[in-house]
Amino acid sequence: MGDPTLGCYDLSRLLPLGPAKPGLRRNVGITLARTEPIKVSLFATCIIDQLFPQVGASVVRVLRRMGVDVDFPPDQTCCGQPLYNAGFTRQARQLAQRVFSSFAESSYVVVPSGSCAAMMRVFYLDLFAGDQQNYARAQALSDKVYEFSEFLVRVLEVRDLGAVYSGTAAYHPSCHLLREVGEREAPELLLGQVADLNLVDLPQAESCCGFGGSFSVKYPHISEGMGADKADNVLATGAETLISCDMGCLMQIGGTLSRRGSDIKVRHLAQVLDGETR
Amino acid sequence: MPRVTTQNFFPASVLAVQNAQLQEALRRAGSGFDGARREAIEEVGQGSWDKWREEARQIKVHTLEHLDYYLELLAENVERAGGHVHFAKDAAQANAIVAELATSRRVKVAVKSKSMVSEELNLNEVLEENGVDVYETDLGEYIIQLAGETPSHLVAPALHKTKEEVAQLLHQKLGVPLTDDIEAMARVARDVLRDKFFQADLGISGANFLVAETGTLVIITNEGNGRLCTSAPPIHIGITGMEKVIPSLQDLAVFLRLLPRSATGQPLTSYVSMVSGPRRDGDEDGPEEFHLVLVDNGRSRLLADPDLRESLNCIRCGACLNICPVYQKVGGHAYGWVYPGPIGAVISPTLVGLKQAKDLPFASSLCGACREVCPVKINIPRMLLHQRHLLSESPDPAERSVTLSESLLARLFTIVMSKPTLLAAARKLVRLLARPWARNGTVRRAPLPPASRWTHQRDLPALPTRSFRDLWKQDLASSDRVTDGRDSDSGVSPTGSSEDPSPNRSEDG
Ligand code: SF4
Numbered sequence: 035m036g037d038p039t040l041g042c043y044d045l046s047r048l049l050p051l052g053p054a055k056p057g058l059r060r061n062v063g064i065t066l067a068r069t070e071p072i073k074v075s076l077f078a079t080c081i082i083d084q085l086f087p088q089v090g091a092s093v094v095r096v097l098r099r100m101g102v103d104v105d106f107p108p109d110q111t112c113c114g115q116p117l118y119n120a121g122f123t124r125q126a127r128q129l130a131q132r133v134f135s136s137f138a139e140s141s142y143v144v145v146p147s148g149s150c151a152a153m154m155r156v157f158y159l160d161l162f163a164g165d166q167q168n169y170a171r172a173q174a175l176s177d178k179v180y181e182f183s184e185f186l187v188r189v190l191e192v193r194d195l196g197a198v199y200s201g202t203a204a205y206h207p208s209c210h211l212l213r214e215v216g217e218r219e220a221p222e223l224l225l226g227q228v229a230d231l232n233l234v235d236l237p238q239a240e241s242c243c244g245f246g247g248s249f250s251v252k253y254p255h256i257s258e259g260m261g262a263d264k265a266d267n268v269l270a271t272g273a274e275t276l277i278s279c280d281m282g283c284l285m286q287i288g289g290t291l292s293r294r295g296s297d298i299k300v301r302h303l304a305q306v307l308d309g310e311t312r
Numbered sequence: 313m314p315r316v317t318t319q320n321f322f323p324a325s326v327l328a329v330q331n332a333q334l335q336e337a338l339r340r341a342g343s344g345f346d347g348a349r350r351e352a353i354e355e356v357g358q359g360s361w362d363k364w365r366e367e368a369r370q371i372k373v374h375t376l377e378h379l380d381y382y383l384e385l386l387a388e389n390v391e392r393a394g395g396h397v398h399f400a401k402d403a404a405q406a407n408a409i410v411a412e413l414a415t416s417r418r419v420k421v422a423v424k425s426k427s428m429v430s431e432e433l434n435l436n437e438v439l440e441e442n443g444v445d446v447y448e449t450d451l452g453e454y455i456i457q458l459a460g461e462t463p464s465h466l467v468a469p470a471l472h473k474t475k476e477e478v479a480q481l482l483h484q485k486l487g488v489p490l491t492d493d494i495e496a497m498a499r500v501a502r503d504v505l506r507d508k509f510f511q512a513d514l515g516i517s518g519a520n521f522l523v524a525e526t527g528t529l530v531i532i533t534n535e536g537n538g539r540l541c542t543s544a545p546p547i548h549i550g551i552t553g554m555e556k557v558i559p560s561l562q563d564l565a566v567f568l569r570l571l572p573r574s575a576t577g578q579p580l581t582s583y584v585s586m587v588s589g590p591r592r593d594g595d596e597d598g599p600e601e602f603h604l605v606l607v608d609n610g611r612s613r614l615l616a617d618p619d620l621r622e623s624l625n626c627i628r629c630g631a632c633l634n635i636c637p638v639y640q641k642v643g644g645h646a647y648g649w650v651y652p653g654p655i656g657a658v659i660s661p662t663l664v665g666l667k668q669a670k671d672l673p674f675a676s677s678l679c680g681a682c683r684e685v686c687p688v689k690i691n692i693p694r695m696l697l698h699q700r701h702l703l704s705e706s707p708d709p710a711e712r713s714v715t716l717s718e719s720l721l722a723r724l725f726t727i728v729m730s731k732p733t734l735l736a737a738a739r740k741l742v743r744l745l746a747r748p749w750a751r752n753g754t755v756r757r758a759p760l761p762p763a764s765r766w767t768h769q770r771d772l773p774a775l776p777t778r779s780f781r782d783l784w785k786q787d788l789a790s791s792d793r794v795t796d797g798r799d800s801d802s803g804v805s806p807t808g809s810s811e812d813p814s815p816n817r818s819e820d821g
Contacts, residue, residue, distance in 0.1 A: 080729075083780040084739060085773050090780035094788050106784045111729040117722055119678065121700030121714075125726040132730065160694070213680035238343075242637045246677025251762035253322075253675060255329045258769045259641045260677070289770035292754070 071103040072190070075140035077133075077154070077179075079147045080112045081281045089281060092308035093146045093182060100190055107136040115153040119247050123161060127168070130158050134171040142189065143179045146304055147280050148211025149247075151181035156214050181211060183279055183303055187220035194227035199309040203301075204236040204273040206264070206287065208280035212240060221279055221303055228306060237267045245286035261290040268298060275299045277306055315434060315462065318648035318660050318669035325675070328642040337474045338643055345467075345634040348577025349685070356573075364566050369689045371563045372625040376615065382524040382557045383606065389527025393589025395602035399554075406607045407438040410516070410549055413603060414444050417547060419513040423505070425531065425538040426450035427518025428628060429552050429607055431463060431650045432663075435516075446516075447508045449537040454501050458485045464644030464652060467575045467630035472643050505537070515541035515599065517587075519552040520627070521567060522604075525560040528588045529604065532571065532581040539585045548599040550587065554606045555615075555624040567627060570687040574629035610663035619698040623658050625688040632682035632692065638675055647672065654682035654692045661699055670713045673699035732781065743775045750774035 074097055082090045097104045114129030133154065137143050145151040158172040186192055205225060211217050225233050244250065244260025251257075264287050268276050276291075276298055278284050288300035317324065328334055353361045375382050387397040400406035414422065422444050424430065436446045436457070448457040452469040456462065459481055463469030470478065475494055483490045488500050517538055521530040529550045531538040542548045558564060572578040591598030614620050633639045633653030644652035648669070649660045657676060661669040673696045682692040704714045704722075728738045749755045755772040758764045766772050778786070 078780045084775060087776060087778055087780035087783045091783055091788060094784075106781070106789070108781065108784075109732060111732060111735055112725075114729075117725065119697070119700070120718070120722060121673075121697070121702070121704030122719075122722040122726075123701050124705055125722055128726055129729055160697075209677070209679035209681070213684055240681070241635075242677050242679035242681065244637065244677060246679070248762075249674070249677045251765040253325065253638075254765045254768055255326050256638055256641050256675070257677070259329055260637045261770065263637075285773065286770065289766070289772060292771045293756075293769060 071101050072142065073103045073105070073140070074142045074144050074185070075137055076104055076106050077110060077113070077137070077143050077145045077150065078106065079145065079150045079281070081285065082146060085285070086281050086302070089146060089302040089304055092302065092304040093144070096186075096195065096304055096307045097144065099195070100186070100192060102190070107140070110136045113150045113153045115150060115157070116247055118153065118157060118161065119249075127161055130161055130172070131168065133158075134168070134175055137175060137178075141178060142185065143175065144182055144185045145179060146182040146302065147282070148181050148208040148215050148217070149280050149282055151179055151184075152210040152214030155179040181215050181217060181220075181279065183211075183220040183224055184215065184217045186307075187223055193223045195224065195307050196229075197227075197307045197309045198229040198231075199275075199306045200230040201274045202232040202234055202272065203275040203277050203306070204234050204268060204271045205239070206236060206243065206268070206276060206278040206283055207239055208278055208283045209240075209242050211279050221277075224303065224307060225277065228309070231306070234271045234273055236271055236273075238263075239267075243283045243286045245282045247282065250286060257286070258290070261286050265290040265294065265296075269296065273298065275301055275306075277301050277303055279303050316649050316664045316668065318664055318672060320648055321646055321669070321671035321675060324646040324648065325642040328646045333474065333477070334472055334643050337472050337477075338640055340474065341468065341471050342640065343634075345576060345630070346685075349574055349631055349634070350577075352573040352577040352579065355579075356569075364570055365687055365689050367566050368570055368627075368687060369625060371558060371566070372688055373622070375558055376555065376621060376624055379554070379557070379615065382559060383554060386522055386524040386527060386557050387604075387606075389524065390589065390602075390604050391527075393527050393602075394592070395527065395589040395604055398603060398605045400605055400607045400609070402609050403433040403607075406433050406551065406605055406609065407435055409605055410435060410551065411438055411442045413547070413549060414439060414514060415442050417513065417601075419444050419547070421508060421512045422446045422514040422516055423449050423508050423512040423537075423541050423545065424453070424516040425518065425533065425541040426453050426469070427516065427551060428463070428466060428650055429518055430516065432609065433551075433607070435551070444514070447505060447512070449505050449509070449535075449541060450533070451498055451501055451535060454505065455481065458482070462645065463650065465630060465633055466628045466651070466653070466655075472645065509540045509544045512541075512545040513547065515543075515545040515548045517541050517548065517550050519550050519556050520571065521564055522552065522557045523559075523561055523564055523586075524557050526588055528561070528586050530564060531585045531587070532568070532583065533585070534576075534578075534582045536583050539583055542585060542587050543597045543599065546599055547601045547603070548587065548590070549603045549605060551605040551607065553611055554608055555611055555626075571627050571629050574627075574631040574685070574687040614659065614662050617662070620658070620662060620695055622690050623655065623662075623692075623695060625690050626655050626659075627688060628655075629687055631685040631687065632690075635681040635685045636676075637679065637681070638677070642675075647675075654696075655690070658692055658695045658699070666699065666702060666711050667713050670703050673697075673703065736779070736781075739775060739779060746774060 078090045094104050112129055113133055114126040118126035155176045159176055162168040162172045180189060242260060243264040244257040249257055281302060284300040291298050390397050398409045400409055422439060424446060439446050448454045455470040455478055465471040478497060479490050482488050482497055482500055517531055519529045520532050572581045590600055590602040614624050632655055636654050639653040647656045649664060651660055657672040661672055676696050678693045680693050702711050706712045728734050749758055753774050755767060755774050758767045
C-alpha cells in the first residue's frame with residue numbers, strides 16, 4: 035500500500051482548494067490521487083445491523099469520504115462469537131465458515147467492533163486449530179480483518195479526518211480492542227484530531243464495562259455492578275459524550291446511564307468522525 | 313474433598329453483591345494491590361518486566377514438560393540433604409501422611425505458615441481430629457482461623473474483612489479491648505503466637521518454590537512467621553503442590569523479582585527463607601526432621617490436558633484477582649473453594665470436577681485483564697473458553713452439562729444466522745412481539761428472559777424500523793448516494809435515527 039498522503043500537496047498547488055482545511059484537503063487528495071481506490075468489505079456486526087444501523091451508515095460515510103470503495107456482502111450475518119463464548123464451538127465453526135465464504139473475495143474486511151474483529155482475527159484461528167484446510171481460510175481472513183479505527187490509522191495512515199464535534203467527551207477502550215486486537219492508540223489518535231472536541235481522561239478506563247455478551251444476562255447482578263462502576267467513572271469526568279469502538283459496551287454503559295436518568299450521549303467513534311467536517 | 317461449594321457460585325455471588333459489609337471490604341482493598349503492582353512495574357520499566365515474564369513462562373513450561381525428571385531430581389537432593397520426600401496422589405493420602413507423622417511423633421501443638429495447599433486438603437481439621445492443636449501464624453490466616461472461615465484471596469486471606477470486623481473478632485475471641493489501630497491488632501496476634509512457636513512440636517509450611525538442583529524449599533513472607541515455623545519446632549513438614557518445582561537457583565532469581573511485585577508491589581518481600589533439609593551438625597537452629605509432601609490432587613489432570621496445562625504455571629501472586637472485575641464484585645468465597653478469582657475459575661473445575669463447578673468458567677466477561685497482568689503470562693480467558701466448550705459439547709457425556717434450553721437456543725441462533733432471509737423474518741417477528749414494551753425506542757422492562765435479565769437495571773434499545781442491511785439496500789449501496797443514508801434517516805443529527813429515536817441515548821438531545 036502506498037502512502038495515502040502522497041500527491042496531496044502537489045494537488046493543492048494545482049487546485050484552488052483554499053488554505054484553511056488541511057485535514058479535509060488531504061483526504062480529497064487521496065481520493066483524486068488514487069487510480070484504484072482501496073476496496074473494503076464491511077462486516078456490520080449483529081448489534082449494529084439489528085440495533086444501531088446509523089452507526090453502520092457512519093462507518094460507510096467515513097470510509098467513503100476517505101476515498102475508500104465500500105461494499106457490504108449481503109450474505110453476512112453473525113461472526114459466531116456468542117456461540118463461541120458459550121462453548122458451542124461446533125456451531126460457531128458453522129457461522130465462521132459462512133464468514134469465510136462471504137468475504138472470500140474481499141481484500142480488506144473492516145469491522146466496527148473490537149470484539150467481533152477479535153473473533154475474526156484471533157479466535158477463528160483457535161477455533162480451527164485442528165483443521166488444516168479451514169485454518170488456512172481462517173488465516174487468510176485474519177490477515178485482512180481490521181477493526182475500524184485500526185484500519186484508518188494503520189492502513190489508510192490517516193489521523194485527521196477533518197471532523198468537528200463540539201463538546202466534552204470521554205473514551206472507553208473496549209477490552210477486546212485493547213487486549214485481543216491490541217489496539218490502544220488508534221482511537222485516541224483519531225479523536226485527538228477532531229476539532230472542538232475536548233477529550234477528558236476516563237478514570238479506570240481499561241476496566242471492563244461488564245457487558246461480556248451473554249455474561250450480561252447470565253450473571254446480571256455482576257454485570258450490572260461492573261456497569262455501575264463504569265457509569266460512575268463516566269459521570270465523574272463531567273463529559274457530555276462517551277465514545278467507544280464497540281456498540282456492545284455502549285449498550286451496556288448507555289443503558290445503565292439512561293436508567294439513571296443521565297443525559298450523557300454514547301457514540302461510536304465512527305459517528306463522531308462522521309460529524310460535520312471542517 | 314471437603315468444603316467444596318463451587319456448584320453454588322450463582323446464588324453465592326448474588327448474596328455477595330448484596331452483602332454491604334463485603335462490598336465495603338472489597339472497595340477498600342480495591343485497587344490498592346493493583347496500584348502498587350503498577351507502580352512497581354513502572355519502576356523497572358515495562359520492557360524489562362515483559363522480558364522477565366517471558367523468561368519465567370519459559371522456565372515453567374520447560375519444567376512442566378519434564379516434571380517427572382525435575383521431581384526426581386528434587387527428591388534426590390532433598391534426601392541427600394537429610395530430608396524425606398513423600399508423594400501424595402490425593403488429599404486423603406496427603407492428610408494421612410501428615411497425620412501419621414504427627415501422631416507417631418506425639419505432636420500436640422503445630423504452628424503453620426501460610427499454605428494454600430493445606431487449605432485445599434483441609435489439613436487443619438484432619439490434624440485437630442488427631443489431637444493436634446494447630447495455630448495459623450500468618451496474620452491473615454490467624455484471623456480467619458479465629459473466625460472459623462476460609463481464605464478469600466491468595467495473598468490476603470482475610471481480605472473480605474474490614475478492620476472493624478477484625479477488631480470485633482479479636483475482642484470477642486481473645487478478650488482484648490476494641491481498637492481501630494491495625495498495628496495494635498497485629499501486636500495482639502504476635503503476642504499470642506510468639507508462645508506457640510516455642511511450644512510447637514511441629515512446624516508446617518507451604519512453599520512458593522522448590523529448587524530441584526539443590527533440594528531447597530523457598531518461602532517468601534512479610535511477617536517472618538515462615539522462618540520461625542520452619543526453624544523453631546523440632547519437625548518441619550513442607551507441603552505443596554508438585555508443580556512448584558523449578559530447575560535451579562538461577563531460575564529462582566526471576567521469580568523472586570516477579571512474585572512480590574505482582575502480589576503486593578514490593579520489589580522484595582521482607583523475608584525470603586530457603587530451607588534445604590533439617591539442621592546439620594554445627595547449625596545453630598533448624599528442625600531435627602524435615603519432610604516434604606508433594607501433592608498431586610488433580611494436578612496431573614491439568615498437566616495431561618494441553619489446553620489447561622499452563623494453569624500450572626501459576627505462582628499464586630493474586631494479581632489476576634486484584635484486577636478481575638468479577639472477583640472485585642463477588643469476593644473470594646463465592647468461588648466455593650480455596651482458589652478464587654480467574655485462576656480459581658480455571659483450576660477448580662478440573663481439581664474438583666467440571667460438573668461440580670460448571671458455573672465458574674462462565675463467571676467472566678472474558679475481558680482479558682487477568683492475562684495482561686499475569687507474571688507468567690497464563691492465558692486464562694482461553695482456558696475458560698476451553699472449559700465452556702467441554703461443558704457444552706464434550707465428547708464425554710459425563711463432562712457435559714448444558715441445559716436443554718441453552719442448546720436449543722444455540723441451535724435456533726445458528727439456524728437464524730445461517731440465512732439473511734431468516735434473520736430478517738426473525739427480526740420482524742421480534743419487533744412485532746416487542747412492540748408493546750418499546751417506548752421512544754427504549755425497552756425499560758422486558759417481560760421475558762433473557763431480555764428481562766438485562767432490563768432489571770439497564771435500558772434496552774428496541775429494534776429500530778430498519779436494520780443496517782435495509783439501510784444499505786435502500787440508501788447506501790450506491791456510493792453516489794453516499795449522503796442519502798443520513799438525509800432520510802436522521803435529518804438533524806448524524807447519529808440517531810429519526811424514525812426511531814435512539815434507544816440508548818444515541819439520539820442527540
Ligand atoms: S494466574 Fe497469574 S496472575 Fe493469577 S495468581 Fe497465578 S500467577 Fe498470579
